[in-house]
Amino acid sequence: MFDIGGRIITLRQLHNISANKLSKELNIDPSTINKIEKGTAKPSIDLLFKICDYFNISLAEFFDSQASELPADLLQLIETAKKLTPEERKSLNNFLQTLLERTERQ
Secondary structure, X not given: OOOHXXXXXXHHHHOOOOHHHHHHHHOOOXXXXXXXXXXXXXXXXXXXXXXXXXXOOOHHHHOOHHHHHOXXXXXXXXXXXXXXXXXXXXXHHHHHHHHHHHHHHO
């Protein structure tokens, strides 16, 4: 079964947002986020849409099991790369390939 609370925690960590700040931004009681993250409550579909809007992701992306399995640092790298131009992403990829080659030689 999909861990909705865990996914929210991952998104918060990725964006450096506390549960309190998220609850304020969504105009909900902080205990609601706490209960959802602990798995003792389920969010309404309306709240899920608000959460997705806040983090600028689709509902499908929220429930993407592969994304929820990635460590927060890799998710952050992906989010950063999304903001780059295609040329900048190409340069980043070349840099990472060079770094990987150096690491493998050691």
